[in-house]
Amino acid sequence: MKELICICCPRGCHLQVDETQDYAVTGNACPRGAEYGRAECTAPTRVVTSTVAVRGAAYPRCPVKTAAPIPKGKIFEVMATLDGLTLRAPVTLGQVVVKNAAGTGVDVVATRTLE
Amino acid sequence: MTDYQLIVVGGGPAGLAAAIAAWEEGLTKILVVERDRDLGGILNQCIHNGFGLHHFGEELTGPEYAGRFVQKLAETGVSVLTDAMVLEVTPEKQVRLVSREMGYQELTAQAVVLAMGCRERTRGAIGTPGTRPAGVFTAGAAQRYVNIEGQMPGKRVVILGSGDIGLIMARRMTLEGAKVLACVELMPYSGGLTRNIVQCLQDYDIPLYLSHTITEIRGKNRLSGVTVAQVGPDRAPIPGTEQDFACDTLLLSVGLVPENELTRAAGIPIDPHTNGAVVYENRETECPGIFACGNVLQVHDLVDYVTAESELAGRAAAAYLAGGCPADDEPYIAVDAGAAIGYTVPQRIRPGKIDKSAELFFRVRAPMKKSRILVTSGGVQLAAYPRERLAPGEMERIQLPKSLLQKAMGSITVSAEEVAE
Ligand SMILES: Cc1cc2nc3c(=O)[nH]c(=O)nc-3n(C[C@H](O)[C@H](O)[C@H](O)COP(=O)(O)OP(=O)(O)OC[C@H]3O[C@@H](n4cnc5c(N)ncnc54)[C@H](O)[C@@H]3O)c2cc1C
Ligand code: SF4
Numbered sequence: 001m002k003e004l005i006c007i008c009c010p011r012g013c014h015l016q017v018d019e020t021q022d023y024a025v026t027g028n029a030c031p032r033g034a035e036y037g038r039a040e041c042t043a044p045t046r047v048v049t050s051t052v053a054v055r056g057a058a059y060p061r062c063p064v065k066t067a068a069p070i071p072k073g074k075i076f077e078v079m080a081t082l083d084g085l086t087l088r089a090p091v092t093l094g095q096v097v098v099k100n101a102a103g104t105g106v107d108v109v110a111t112r113t114l115e
Numbered sequence: 116m117t118d119y120q121l122i123v124v125g126g127g128p129a130g131l132a133a134a135i136a137a138w139e140e141g142l143t144k145i146l147v148v149e150r151d152r153d154l155g156g157i158l159n160q161c162i163h164n165g166f167g168l169h170h171f172g173e174e175l176t177g178p179e180y181a182g183r184f185v186q187k188l189a190e191t192g193v194s195v196l197t198d199a200m201v202l203e204v205t206p207e208k209q210v211r212l213v214s215r216e217m218g219y220q221e222l223t224a225q226a227v228v229l230a231m232g233c234r235e236r237t238r239g240a241i242g243t244p245g246t247r248p249a250g251v252f253t254a255g256a257a258q259r260y261v262n263i264e265g266q267m268p269g270k271r272v273v274i275l276g277s278g279d280i281g282l283i284m285a286r287r288m289t290l291e292g293a294k295v296l297a298c299v300e301l302m303p304y305s306g307g308l309t310r311n312i313v314q315c316l317q318d319y320d321i322p323l324y325l326s327h328t329i330t331e332i333r334g335k336n337r338l339s340g341v342t343v344a345q346v347g348p349d350r351a352p353i354p355g356t357e358q359d360f361a362c363d364t365l366l367l368s369v370g371l372v373p374e375n376e377l378t379r380a381a382g383i384p385i386d387p388h389t390n391g392a393v394v395y396e397n398r399e400t401e402c403p404g405i406f407a408c409g410n411v412l413q414v415h416d417l418v419d420y421v422t423a424e425s426e427l428a429g430r431a432a433a434a435y436l437a438g439g440c441p442a443d444d445e446p447y448i449a450v451d452a453g454a455a456i457g458y459t460v461p462q463r464i465r466p467g468k469i470d471k472s473a474e475l476f477f478r479v480r481a482p483m484k485k486s487r488i489l490v491t492s493g494g495v496q497l498a499a500y501p502r503e504r505l506a507p508g509e510m511e512r513i514q515l516p517k518s519l520l521q522k523a524m525g526s527i528t529v530s531a532e533e534v535a536e
Contacts, residue, residue, distance in 0.1 A: 047164050050291075053265065060265045061264070063162035063176060063178050079290050093178075112178035112182060113182065
């Protein structure tokens, strides 16, 4: 039995997830909690946000994110793909910075326009 | 003749939303003054996601959320002055400012919206015994170094305070290769959002020491270590519980204070509980035609609420002009923070000025289990609102219908009490 707090809304239900019962969730006040509890215990994902170097803009860094959540275990591998990367201004919001980062099938995109 | 119908001080999410709302209500001569190089406020350095779930129904990063409003503003005829610092706002709505482009200027307006945001507390550093080496930063300053300037403040990090900025920086520094040794919180609970505890500390196995504090800061030129000790119910360190951490960086995340120098200098009354102006239901201060919204009024944890509050203030500024800039003499109901409640915003409600209901924001003083929020007037209960749980880190809202307010006698009191599960 795993215990975790649902983070899908401020109510913060205390969930119990039973690994032996096909990840059945109890303690959730709504279906989103059940979905979250199961996902957290089977295949947790996160959106990763960071920055990459940029030349020719008013600032030396450009903020970026994964365009979709990626498996939690891949976070540091995705971070590594950003090392040593340098963009050239202008950068536009949504511009793909790394395609299919670390084989996750998810792109890393810019989150700010820098002229 | 005034220079502008409305001058907005501060170009963060609050100022942007207020200016856009006032424009949409028909004002045509609006100026936004921002001291930074760009619009967007603190959001430009908050590169993490989690913004906009309420307002846009999707999770955006800080720069994306700000970008949407900057874009929207650009589609209006609102004037913007960046690299410009407002020095003074007078009750007569003269705005004195200095900018790189124009030097010193005195502008006049019919209405002013104060949206200066907040800054970080440094308390906790000041009270801590020990040396004063380099390597001690507020979490927000570190956030700016890492995310905007691309500089890492250090390699081995301890964080004092478990506010959201500290939690976010624990993850950020870890992702950038630093080792975050501990997050130390004086209170028996965290002031941050559960989501951040899970995704910023637990995801990276960073220990959270609740009911602990830092008792010593060591280091000659650069920080070399800190001592952490457990505290008792009186929050005094318990002898014998000390442990040492060798670290080169200490981040302070011990709260935010609204930046109200301009407000105070204008003689506008401040609520000692929020450290922001005392406001009416439409975010008008006690000085008619001067409004306040966003973090300068109350420290918000969700930018979505900042936007909603600021749209309210922007619309109210437009209505104030449309109404011929009335002096204020309408009767109001005072809102008092009762048992277990830290503060309320607004502090005053004029039933004559609301359509159907007024929204009241507040925070509880300490975490509470299943509870109810009570609204009373003259000892009579007017309404009760059930809640599964309450926490100081999460702002609460209730709707007060006009009919309820009409039953109130002079003032209402908001309180909270736990009920049996
Ligand atoms: C580190 C951090 C993390 C956060 N994380 C989240 C999150 O995950 N989700 C979420 O929803 N919210 C989050 N928030 C909250 C949200 O960012 C704030 O509530 C919001 O930015 C407040 O907007 P504001 O416009 O009131 O203040 P600010 O963004 O601070 O803007 C105020 C502006 O006024 C300008 N200014 C001040 N004084 C003057 C002057 N005298 N003259 C000219 N200009 C002036 C400042 O330069 C600044 O640009 C976070 C906040 C911080 C600090
Ligand atoms: S289970 Fe539902 S109600 Fe409970 S915290 Fe999660 S989303 Fe909120």
